[in-house]
Amino acid sequence: MTRVALRSIRSHLGRFVMSIVAVLLGVAFVSGTFALRTMMAGTFDDIVATSAQADVYVRGTEIASQTGGGSMGVGGNRTLVPLALADELAQVDGVSAVTPDVTGPIILVGSDGTAVLAAGGAPSFGLGYDPQDPTTTIAAGRAPTSPGEIALETSTLEASGLAIGDPTQVLLGGALTDVTVVGEVHFDAAIAGAIFVMLDLQTATQAWAADGLVPDIGVFAADGTDTDRLLADVQAVAGGDTEAISGADLRAETTAQIREMLGFVGTFLLVFAGIALFVGAFIIANTFQMTVRQRQREFAMLRAVGASPSQVFGSILVQALVVGVVGAAGGIAAGVGLVAVLRMVLGSFGMELSGAIPLDGFTVGVSIAIGALVSLVAAAIPARHAALTPPVEAMREEDVRHEGGAARWSGALGAVLTVGGAAAVVLAATDRLGDGNELGLAAGAIAALIGVLLLAPALVPGGLGALAWPAAATMRPLGGLARGNVTRNPRRTASTAGALMIGMALVGAAAVIASSTQASVRSVVETESTSDYLLRSATYDVPSGAVDAVAALDDVDQVLTVEVAMLAVDGSVHDVVGVDRALFERALDVPVVSGDLAALDRGEAVARVSAAEENDWQVGDRIALEGSTGSQTVTLGAIVDTQAIDTTLMVPQGVLDELSSPAEQTINTAFVMLTDGADAATARDDLTAAVQPFLIVSVMDNDEFADALSAQVDQVLVILYALLGLSVVIAVLGIVNTLALSIAERTREIGLLRAVGLGRLQLASVVTIESVLTSVFGTLLGVGLGVGLASALPSVYADSGFTDLVIPWAQLGTFVGLAVVVGVLAAIWPAVRAARMDVLDAVSYE
Amino acid sequence: MRALAADPSTDAQIASARGLVKIYGTGAAQVRALDGIDVDIARGELTAVMGPSGSGKSTLMHCMAGLDTATAGRILVDGEDIGAANERRLTKLRRNRIGFVFQAFNLIPTLTAAENITLPLDIARRPVDQDWFDAVVDAVGLRDRLAHRPAELSGGQQQRVACARALVSRPAVVFADEPTGNLDSRSAAEVLSFLRRSVDELGQSVVMVTHDPTAASYAHRVLFLADGRLVAEVEHPTPDTVLDVLRDLSGPARGAHTSAPTAARTAEPVR
Ligand SMILES: Nc1ncnc2c1ncn2[C@@H]1O[C@H](COP(=O)(O)OP(=O)(O)OP(=O)(O)O)[C@@H](O)[C@H]1O
Numbered sequence A: 001m002t003r004v005a006l007r008s009i010r011s012h013l014g015r016f017v018m019s020i021v022a023v024l025l026g027v028a029f030v031s032g033t034f035a036l037r038t039m040m041a042g043t044f045d046d047i048v049a050t051s052a053q054a055d056v057y058v059r060g061t062e063i064a065s066q067t068g069g070g071s072m073g074v075g076g077n078r079t080l081v082p083l084a085l086a087d088e089l090a091q092v093d094g095v096s097a098v099t100p101d102v103t104g105p106i107i108l109v110g111s112d113g114t115a116v117l118a119a120g121g122a123p124s125f126g127l128g129y130d131p132q133d134p135t136t137t138i139a140a141g142r143a144p145t146s147p148g149e150i151a152l153e154t155s156t157l158e159a160s161g162l163a164i165g166d167p168t169q170v171l172l173g174g175a176l177t178d179v180t181v182v183g184e185v186h187f188d189a190a191i192a193g194a195i196f197v198m199l200d201l202q203t204a205t206q207a208w209a210a211d212g213l214v215p216d217i218g219v220f221a222a223d224g225t226d227t228d229r230l231l232a233d234v235q236a237v238a239g240g241d242t243e244a245i246s247g248a249d250l251r252a253e254t255t256a257q258i259r260e261m262l263g264f265v266g267t268f269l270l271v272f273a274g275i276a277l278f279v280g281a282f283i284i285a286n287t288f289q290m291t292v293r294q295r296q297r298e299f300a301m302l303r304a305v306g307a308s309p310s311q312v313f314g315s316i317l318v319q320a321l322v323v324g325v326v327g328a329a330g331g332i333a334a335g336v337g338l339v340a341v342l343r344m345v346l347g348s349f350g351m352e353l354s355g356a357i358p359l360d361g362f363t364v365g366v367s368i369a370i371g372a373l374v375s376l377v378a379a380a381i382p383a384r385h386a387a388l389t390p391p392v393e394a395m396r397e398e399d400v401r402h403e404g405g406a407a408r409w410s411g412a413l414g415a416v417l418t419v420g421g422a423a424a425v426v427l428a429a430t431d432r433l434g435d436g437n438e439l440g441l442a443a444g445a446i447a448a449l450i451g452v453l454l455l456a457p458a459l460v461p462g463g464l465g466a467l468a469w470p471a472a473a474t475m476r477p478l479g480g481l482a483r484g485n486v487t488r489n490p491r492r493t494a495s496t497a498g499a500l501m502i503g504m505a506l507v508g509a510a511a512v513i514a515s516s517t518q519a520s521v522r523s524v525v526e527t528e529s530t531s532d533y534l535l536r537s538a539t540y541d542v543p544s545g546a547v548d549a550v551a552a553l554d555d556v557d558q559v560l561t562v563e564v565a566m567l568a569v570d571g572s573v574h575d576v577v578g579v580d581r582a583l584f585e586r587a588l589d590v591p592v593v594s595g596d597l598a599a600l601d602r603g604e605a606v607a608r609v610s611a612a613e614e615n616d617w618q619v620g621d622r623i624a625l626e627g628s629t630g631s632q633t634v635t636l637g638a639i640v641d642t643q644a645i646d647t648t649l650m651v652p653q654g655v656l657d658e659l660s661s662p663a664e665q666t667i668n669t670a671f672v673m674l675t676d677g678a679d680a681a682t683a684r685d686d687l688t689a690a691v692q693p694f695l696i697v698s699v700m701d702n703d704e705f706a707d708a709l710s711a712q713v714d715q716v717l718v719i720l721y722a723l724l725g726l727s728v729v730i731a732v733l734g735i736v737n738t739l740a741l742s743i744a745e746r747t748r749e750i751g752l753l754r755a756v757g758l759g760r761l762q763l764a765s766v767v768t769i770e771s772v773l774t775s776v777f778g779t780l781l782g783v784g785l786g787v788g789l790a791s792a793l794p795s796v797y798a799d800s801g802f803t804d805l806v807i808p809w810a811q812l813g814t815f816v817g818l819a820v821v822v823g824v825l826a827a828i829w830p831a832v833r834a835a836r837m838d839v840l841d842a843v844s845y846e
Numbered sequence B: 001m002r003a004l005a006a007d008p009s010t011d012a013q014i015a016s017a018r019g020l021v022k023i024y025g026t027g028a029a030q031v032r033a034l035d036g037i038d039v040d041i042a043r044g045e046l047t048a049v050m051g052p053s054g055s056g057k058s059t060l061m062h063c064m065a066g067l068d069t070a071t072a073g074r075i076l077v078d079g080e081d082i083g084a085a086n087e088r089r090l091t092k093l094r095r096n097r098i099g100f101v102f103q104a105f106n107l108i109p110t111l112t113a114a115e116n117i118t119l120p121l122d123i124a125r126r127p128v129d130q131d132w133f134d135a136v137v138d139a140v141g142l143r144d145r146l147a148h149r150p151a152e153l154s155g156g157q158q159q160r161v162a163c164a165r166a167l168v169s170r171p172a173v174v175f176a177d178e179p180t181g182n183l184d185s186r187s188a189a190e191v192l193s194f195l196r197r198s199v200d201e202l203g204q205s206v207v208m209v210t211h212d213p214t215a216a217s218y219a220h221r222v223l224f225l226a227d228g229r230l231v232a233e234v235e236h237p238t239p240d241t242v243l244d245v246l247r248d249l250s251g252p253a254r255g256a257h258t259s260a261p262t263a264a265r266t267a268e269p270v271r
């Protein structure tokens, strides 16, 4: 039987090609994700290994656990250590070098006069050059020795277009400084596109450790020193407020944190791989359903000569296994190719990832297993059907439909799931599930999606009948023929359309969420912001020099900043914003829920409604804050309902300064208030001129600010669309596949039509109409479902700033238009094949 | 035998062939399905074609209806040179001037009987002449079955629908390849008398292949093929005169000949 199965797959390879391609695409995504993750982990491991080469580190004690959320980084949750400790550590026995970590933000101006920004959001680092540090070497020129000198890391030098000896500028501590490039520094590892600028140690200390505090101090051991003993000795010298940790442990800790972060990225990508595979499974199931039907007589003959049902079943599963394994093998290769392309693209942006594309046994094993499993599961139902059909019945000329009992059951189940899912969503949307709202929404959405998939066959006759009506009415008889073809096997049409539906549901939901978010952001800006202009930075940190320069302008009355730092709030790390009361009086119009904003003048904190609810805070409660430079308990003085400042807690600027060092604070936004009677247009020119030297700062009015925020949403949307595009591509393959196979099934019919005078173009049109109908049907179902579910979101997430529901009709219309295009594209190959059929061959086809 | 027309394009014949040759395959597997056929099909007559299995009857129908291209020879249908026509031209011809009825599988399963009947007109975007449609439908006696799908019709009814479809576009000539091959004698009689009436009452020209002497007796004229050649002809046939000719043809001398093409046919690859 196995031999029969393999023969048959070889002689009908064409029928299986689409299935193989579907598995291939899904698996490519899976293996690509794994390979990418391994490669990125490897790159970051290298970075960790080379950037943390000391034998022992002294760092501050932990002030909050990582579990608080909000903070992904390494810093922000430990106290700082005094720089002075470095000298004491140098005296410890067996210490060869001590390197305090003097580091902070810096912006480098490149040869073209613009800021050198890191690729892909990688950070810009300024470092104090420590001649003692054994991990950095001067590759050319010399080390910086005075405030006017810098050295650049090799790839930073390349990216900046500067050369040794060139004069340029850096933005340091909020001010622009003239400097000269005096050297090129080489690091041992890949640096993933980050920008590194080295200052002399003294300048760096002044800039980033003026208060005499640094995040950590590295200690290098002399040859032959026992690390454990050194660790104990260092800890003894450093004292109780600090923690000594061996270099190996620190590296392991950092690596683990990075792994966790990459894990999130990987999980995110795997979700899309899962969607792709789910969609692929539909194609495989469809293919097997159709090939099984075409070969019904072959199976009947095998049964008639004594093959048992389980042998027939097994032989089909063997074919599925071959499809799965072949597809998975191709998928692994394609995944590696995908990552190679990605690496090339990233490389061209200056983000180097390490050498070889890793392909470990795990990736290969998982990919093959997934490919095989998906194929087996998808083929199981058609295989069972083939095995159980009595031989006599299968021998019969007309195809017998077996859609009785099972179809009714799945239809009923689909209806129950759809209604139940929709009900859960509505309950969640109307806030009747309390804490279960979000869960209800998610479960309801999934139930509704599966429900509609199950229900789809029942919707085909009516739905497609209605959809096809215009075509049937205007294009006689082509439209009617096409309608007959797509409705004659509802289950097949439904699962073909279902593949597209899944992707389109997600796309539709994403579109609604994105446009609603944009509208919400816009309405927040419009209702809350009363300032004349805002300053924002490309690095999300407006240099304080720019703020000062703007404040000094004649037509500017006041500049109000929103500064952000990471603090432990009641023991877990959160963004905390430092503000002045004036901000709420002049720049933002914010409804106060309880307490009053004068609390800020009294040194008290202000919380947003959602944060207050989440933490069960009342006005008058005491909240413990701890930062790297101190700790303090503040009273909650007011609760406000703002969406403009998206943070847990706001404290007076003075409080924030006491708890964190300036290097840790970033100015997220600066609000500019003009003097009375100042001309807005002139003022804008003045502002633009004032911030121009700071390169990364832009001046916006409220509208432009809203636009900028919308643009960020658009960027996310593009990535989502690109990822979902894969499932749409697979769905298109599914349509091609179904058309090709159903044309093969109707060969005689096509011959007959041609014999009574149907032209080739007309035949191709029939196929195209079928394709477009299927694709539009799937798109309408999917978009309808996605939009319906996404419409429930604003009521559930109103607290998180999701206030407006906007349904982007034009965009949804585009999706339907796209579905027509997709349908036409999918029809090309099957239509050409059908048109090429020889009339007589077709009529006598068996 | 009737004398061949000196000029085949005159009005007396609706279709004619001169020196028609059709060769399938190459080398050792070569089959001369039609081996030099000269024939005139008279306008307004029902012509039957008979002959042993493998004698080339279907091939002749296919070539004359423009469904297949001849290897050599000239075919005129209603004054149109079929051999010289390209695919577009042939499609047009099939649509407007030629009706065809196959032995089986004549109908589109997704269309109703009425839709199947008007299919050629719909394809050609020609309006349906309601009087003619009614005449044809009444002639085949399917008035109460028009809304049914093929699966809901008996074999005889299906073939009558197919005949109605072949006639509804008022083609110049209808070719029917064993239209009653799958039918019992009663259903066969329904279809045959309809075809004859379409000739007598509606003025159609019909060519039909059959193996059944009774069926052939409905015709004005019967042509006999053997080994791809036209070997005999009977005017105003009765079942008995047809049987006599058949008995003559399948004499010992012929038997040896007919077995060879039959073997070739079974050797045809299964598709
Ligand atoms: N597509 C083909 N390829 C090769 N040979 C063919 C093909 N079609 C027909 N033949 C051969 O041509 C000869 C004539 O076939 P044809 O189908 O015309 O016979 P027929 O008279 O219609 O027979 P029957 O009464 O069995 O239908 C046969 O020998 C047959 O084997």
Ligand SMILES: [Mg+2]
Pocket: B057, B058, B059, B177
């Ligand atoms: Mg025949």
